[in-house]
Amino acid sequence: MNVELQIKTLTEQLNQYAKEYYTLDNPSVEDAEYDRLYRELAKLESENPNLIRADSPTHRTGDVVLSGFEKYTHEYQLYSLQDAFSREEVEAFDARVRKEIAAPEYICELKIDGLSLSLVYVNGVLQTAATRGDGSIGENITEQVKRIKDVPLVLSEPIDIVVRGEAYLPRKNFQKLNAAREEEGLPSFANPRNAAAGTLRQLDTKVVAKRGLATFLYQEASPATNATQAEVLTYFEKLGLVVNDQRVFATNMTEIWDFIQKVATMRDDLAYDIDGVVIKVNDLSQQDELGFTVKFPKWAIAYKFPAELAET
Numbered sequence: 001m002n003v004e005l006q007i008k009t010l011t012e013q014l015n016q017y018a019k020e021y022y023t024l025d026n027p028s029v030e031d032a033e034y035d036r037l038y039r040e041l042a043k044l045e046s047e048n049p050n051l052i053r054a055d056s057p058t059h060r061t062g063d064v065v066l067s068g069f070e071k072y073t074h075e076y077q078l079y080s081l082q083d084a085f086s087r088e089e090v091e092a093f094d095a096r097v098r099k100e101i102a103a104p105e106y107i108c109e110l111k112i113d114g115l116s117l118s119l120v121y122v123n124g125v126l127q128t129a130a131t132r133g134d135g136s137i138g139e140n141i142t143e144q145v146k147r148i149k150d151v152p153l154v155l156s157e158p159i160d161i162v163v164r165g166e167a168y169l170p171r172k173n174f175q176k177l178n179a180a181r182e183e184e185g186l187p188s189f190a191n192p193r194n195a196a197a198g199t200l201r202q203l204d205t206k207v208v209a210k211r212g213l214a215t216f217l218y219q220e221a222s223p224a225t226n227a228t229q230a231e232v233l234t235y236f237e238k239l240g241l242v243v244n245d246q247r248v249f250a251t252n253m254t255e256i257w258d259f260i261q262k263v264a265t266m267r268d269d270l271a272y273d274i275d276g277v278v279i280k281v282n283d284l285s286q287q288d289e290l291g292f293t294v295k296f297p298k299w300a301i302a303y304k305f306p307a308e309l310a311e312t
């Protein structure tokens with residue numbers, strides 16, 4: 001088999017094994033077998049650097065220690081959501097929407113308690129990952145984000161797209177991390193969000209790879225080709241991006257509030273922290289019609305759960 005085909009086969013095999021291990025939590029090969037194949041690929045790549053593929057797992061390792069964070073100017077501004085803390089405030093949002101949209105269909109999604117992330121793909125290849133910053137200028141954390149196992153280095157289609165999402169630390173990895181820090185006599189992180197933020201601010205990317213961060217992508221920043229938010233999310237999944245599966249449609253306040261209450265009861269059983277529910281007008285042309293206030297989109301609201309009492 002020629003070297004290029006060997007490299008392609010090894011890369012695809014290793015990426016499949018990594019997906020089984022990290023995302024499906026169901027590895028089909030022993031670590032030793034993965035390591036053997038990985039070393040074989042790394043050897044072939046070092047002998048044929050021109051044949052290294054963009055989706056090679058060797059981009060996710062290697063001890064890149066950065067000297068600092070470069071600033072990154074977002075092509076598409078990251079906006080914040082208006083918060084709601086009561087049913088009445090969500091009702092007021094719904095009433096404002098109905099002033100312009102007769103019979104809105106909403107999509108309700110979980111509000112992940114992590115760190116905002118912007119991913120820029122060019123020709124389907126991850127070019128830049130950046131923090132939100134002030135919404136216009138963030139920090140370039142591309143090398144760190146390449147160490148988040150569920151972020152695809154290459155999408156299933158060679159498209160240019162800018163997506164928004166959240167990087168978070170799954171609760172089980174948060175507990176493991178704090179246990180290890182206690183062992184080492186280091187201060188523990190107060191919550192998974194702080195741990196995720198602290199991890200992505202690590203200049204030593206080897207540390208990021210060990211911590212087990214994960215992502216949920218939830219918004220297209222570049223002009224969407226889909227008609228609705230629901231279709232955007234389905235498209236993201238097709239591209240290989242991770243999308244949260246807890247999302248429902250609602251056409252009135254009762255359905256919205258039923259979902260909020262359902263989420264409030266199941267929140268503690270989730271594998272990750274959330275701090276609310278995001279309600280959005282599903283139709284993207286209606287989102288454009290509604291537009292923005294000075295600060296927020298008028299087509300979405302973030303219902304925030306009452307802050308959980310700190311564990312005493």
Ligand SMILES: NC(=O)c1cc2c(N)ncc(C(N)=O)c2s1
Binds near residue numbers: 111
């Ligand atoms: N600041 C924002 O615009 C958002 C923040 C978040 C978040 N932390 N989690 C989920 C969503 C979502 N599903 O839309 C959004 S949207």
